[in-house]
Amino acid sequence: MEPEGERGGEPQTDRRPGTLPRGQERPSPGEEREGPVEGRETRLRVVLRVRPLTCKETRRGDRRVVHSLGDGAVHVSAARHDATFGFSAVFDASASQEAVFEGSGMRQLVELAIDGFSCTVFAFGQTGSGKTYTLMGPLTQSETQPASPALLGLMQRSFACLLEQSRSRGSDLALSASYLEIYNEQVRDLLSPGPPCALPLRWSKTRGFYVENQLSVDFESLEAIVSLLLQGSQRRRTSAHALNRHSSRSHALLTIHIRSRAPSTCPSKQGTLCFVDLAGSERVKETGSSGELSVEANSINRSLLALGHCISLLAKPRGKWTHIPYRDSKLTRLLARSLGGSGITLMVACISPSSRCLSETLSTLHYASRAGRVTTRPLANRVSREKLLQNLEEEIHALKLENLSLRQQLCLPRVPVRSTEVPGNPPKSCLSWGGRYGPAGLHHLPLERQLPSEGTPAWPSLYGLLRDFVVENEHMRQPWLSPDPSGDIPDGPSHRATRSSCDSQPLLRSAHAPQIPPGHSTRLRQPNTTSASIPRLPKLPPASGRSSCPGCPQCCPGPADATVSQVLPVPPVLQPAPPEGSAGVLPLRQEDTALPGSHQLHRHPQPHQGKRSQGRSRSLSQQHPLPRELPGPERGPSPEGRVIPSAPPWPGLPETRAAGTVPLLQWEEALDWLAEQI
Ligand SMILES: Nc1ncnc2c1ncn2[C@@H]1O[C@H](COP(=O)(O)OP(=O)(O)OP(=O)(O)O)[C@@H](O)[C@H]1O
Known part of the structure; x- marks a missing residue:
């Protein structure tokens, strides 16, 4: 008709x-x-x-x-x-x-x-x-x-x-x-697995009303999106x-x-x-x-x-x-x-x-x-090239902060600054970890300088880096999630980004294997280690006395649309740093800790799967405490007083920290960043 x-x-x-x-x-x-x-x-x-x-x-x-x-x-x-x-x-x-x-x-x-x-x-x-x-x-x-x-x-x-x-x-x-x-x-x-959880609805001048912490899933095929529709509709x-x-x-x-x-x-x-x-x-x-x-x-x-x-x-x-x-x-x-x-x-x-x-x-x-x-x-x-760059920069910056914070809480080492590192010429470990521009390489070169001239494909590298941070941080936040033995990134719909902190399910597990239709290319990371074999991340301290979830009725009664000021992070009291040469909450056997998702990411460049909403960037800072300088000899600020992004393949065996090799985030810089976000 x-x-x-x-x-x-x-x-x-x-x-x-x-x-x-x-x-x-x-x-x-x-x-x-x-x-x-x-x-x-x-x-x-x-x-x-x-x-x-x-x-x-x-x-x-x-x-x-x-x-x-x-x-x-x-x-x-x-x-x-x-x-x-x-x-x-x-x-x-x-x-x-x-x-x-x-x-x-x-x-x-x-x-x-x-x-x-x-x-x-x-x-x-x-x-x-x-x-x-x-x-x-x-x-x-x-x-x-x-x-x-x-x-x-x-x-x-x-x-x-x-x-x-x-x-x-x-x-x-x-x-x-x-x-x-x-x-x-x-x-x-x-699309989030687990029990339904209320998400905060916010407003910003540039974006209008938007939902914070919303999960966004990349897809490339009809089967994948239809499968997502089915999953969501069943929920x-x-x-x-x-x-x-x-x-x-x-x-x-x-x-x-x-x-x-x-x-x-x-x-x-x-x-x-x-x-x-x-x-x-x-x-x-x-x-x-x-x-x-x-x-x-x-x-x-x-x-x-x-x-x-x-x-x-x-x-x-x-x-x-x-x-x-x-x-x-x-x-x-x-x-x-x-x-x-x-x-x-x-x-x-x-x-x-x-x-x-x-x-x-x-x-x-x-x-x-x-x-x-x-x-x-x-x-x-x-979105202009400059705006796109700025967005990426903000997201990567927020992810770096989270990465630092998580590493501190897990007593994991950060990347040492080696004198051999040359700006724009990242060391091999970084290349394998973060694609063409590993995080350490990225740190040394201003983001805009890493973009080649117009028309040459730089974006995939930046998105790849962003994605790598997302994956590594997710793993650190959900340490009981074990890696895919193949080390591959799932190449079906990848669950990205914005999630409510009260969602206790691992990000990558949320691909819902049983519901992916036959023929669909999604591969999942199956748990193959026990939670005991991987260090558990200590529960993140609540922001301002509230739960880290900004709106979930299960953990934080009260209006879901809390104002930003209500959920700003309070600097946490961090766990004391492990004694020099010790492994902190580790030790772990190498096979327990190998997380191929980190070091083999470059084998599956999926440049755009790392994009996350601004809401996520902010929420990261809300949900994860900003790192603070630790007592101890390694507390010296980085040479340039800047954030040194995260480390070689996670978790790996912890390295002995040598004095002066682990630069830390400057507190003033963190505050500046926060002010910017607000
Ligand atoms: N154009 C149509 N041809 C045949 N069946 C139809 C058509 N439209 C609706 N139906 C049938 O009518 C019933 C109600 O439809 P549907 O569930 O889509 O309504 P709805 O407006 O979404 O209701 P609700 O607001 O309660 O969710 C279903 O059984 C559906 O299969």
Whole structure:
């Protein structure tokens, strides 16, 4: 079934069915064909999907009260209600999933995301109206069988389109995904293993609202991203009620981050494609919800009300509103950019044709009509070479601090400064540890000088370094995670970055082996040593008397959105340094400690897998105490008073520390860095 038109319109009540709404300021068909223009006010595109009557509704003898009129118009007729609405496209009960994908403008949205725009598609409507079906289709046919390809939803089709576009344009794209849900006003990561944990939602001038400590997973194939979708969706909160046996009890947001990684592409484009599956509005009386279900329903309805309120205000001409209450709910905060900012948004309104759902259907149609008047000013996200460098520098700096801190806590040696080291010519150990520019080499040469002239591929080295830090730090934080005997970095979706500190699972184990589909290339690090054989990292001291987790209700009751000042680190009291020549908490046998992931990273250069959000950088400093100078002879500052980045392959056998060979972080510098972060 093809889309029925390219129009949109306010409801025209008591109009003759068959005529289109008129007199509305909305994009002309030509304007829609042309698509959004950067910097120019662009309306949200709203399409309508009417699902078929369910077996239950048919058995009950429900009447169809929604009729498609063609040309993007839909007519609702019931005893006391008679109204026509217009949208960019209307898909009736016979429309296939493919027709919805092709007719909704989804393909164009994917292309815009590749071009660096922040694109969002969100499905909304009453509970049981087909939102999840439209976005994902049925995820499985049965326990063992995947869903039929014809039923795949907008998400899977977009993933395929994205990968196809990436290949056909010959563009080298780095792709990663994050997936979260808002459940009872708590933001939770759906890709993090372990029990759900609330993540803090923060705001910054440059980024707007963002979720801190969110896990982001790199992927390169359709199987990998579909597998992530499946994993996340299985974690999402669902329950059964009278109107839907698998009702989503949370709003879910899956975001694909698209970054062009061609070294010559500067400024680099960084687009996003976000799929929002809103929980359905519901009348508790009709769904029969009670207890926990009714608490969830209240929370869902409240956040949808806040969204509706924002949309109503935004639908007024610019200048007629001064303040949009995005802060009223987590949902509106996260959608702020898509609704009123610089993003490009497609809304899919889902309704049931049943006479029993009439009032909810009318409410959705009014809501959707209003949304059609909301405008944004799309702006592509282009990151200049300088900005990219600065971001990398900040991240690497934060990781170095964490690395130092972790090494101190584990009484591991740091890299000695050798007189033979020449700037820009890192020693062999560093080459093998950190790729072309090992950390020690990096330290000696200012970051910007390590970038070759434009057009030559320096980025992979920097990203490789960043990735190496992430991996080593993760291992030190999760020392019971044992290495992959092969020493390889998993080459499937690599779980990167931003994690809540209360997530006790190792980063690399979070690749969820059993759920990776057959044929997928992910390899996992299997534990092959016992926790006793590897030193356990002492629990990190709480920041300001709080748990190191900034928002988890399990470890820190209180508002999740703690202000930055509440979670700033307090310098810890470090364990005393081990006596000279001793191994501290070690000794360890060489085979216990070999962590090939460190020293063989260069065999699998995956330059972009180390990218982490700014939130992570800051959180690192929040979660891990800054190192402080230790008493003892080795306490002398580094020759240049700078951070000496971390060491040869971790953990290795601890070296005897010779006086003066282990430069330490200057406390003033750490404070400067902190001030910068704040
Ligand atoms: N276009 C469609 N064709 C066939 N079946 C559909 C269609 N849309 C929805 N359904 C079926 O209707 C039921 C409810 O759909 P779905 O779970 O997607 O609703 P929802 O709006 O996401 O509900 P909730 O808000 O409660 O999560 C499912 O059984 C689904 O398979």
